[in-house]
Amino acid sequence: MTVSIKVLIPAKQAENSQTTQYTATNCKAIIDKFTITNTSAGNVTISVNLVTSGGAPGANNLIMDTRAIAPDETYTCPELVGQALEPGGFISTIASAATSLTIRASGREIT
Helix, strand or coil: CCEEEEEEEEEEECCCCCEEEEECCCCEEEEEEEEEEECCCCCEEEEEEEECCCCCCCHHHEEEEEEEECCCCEECCCCCCCCEECCCCEEEEEECCCCCEEEEEEEEEEC
């Protein structure tokens, strides 16, 4: 068993449509840090799903539901820290406005 520390989601702007941000490909993954920074002038919401392999984002895998992020706020997502993804599982997000929230996640991949 090999454990590698990885940037799971490099810093990027969250989309305003449901988007897969990371997939645990040929490994298991553990989220150690997930941050969201609002770079806009107004509140923006974000939802995060942790989806099992072959699944789709929905109410059954919604971990963070329409969390409002205030202007200039950085939120560290305690509800995601320590969550694990089995092989093929993925992180999916949707923001209420495009190009307003910068997301980044790091963690461990286990092969």
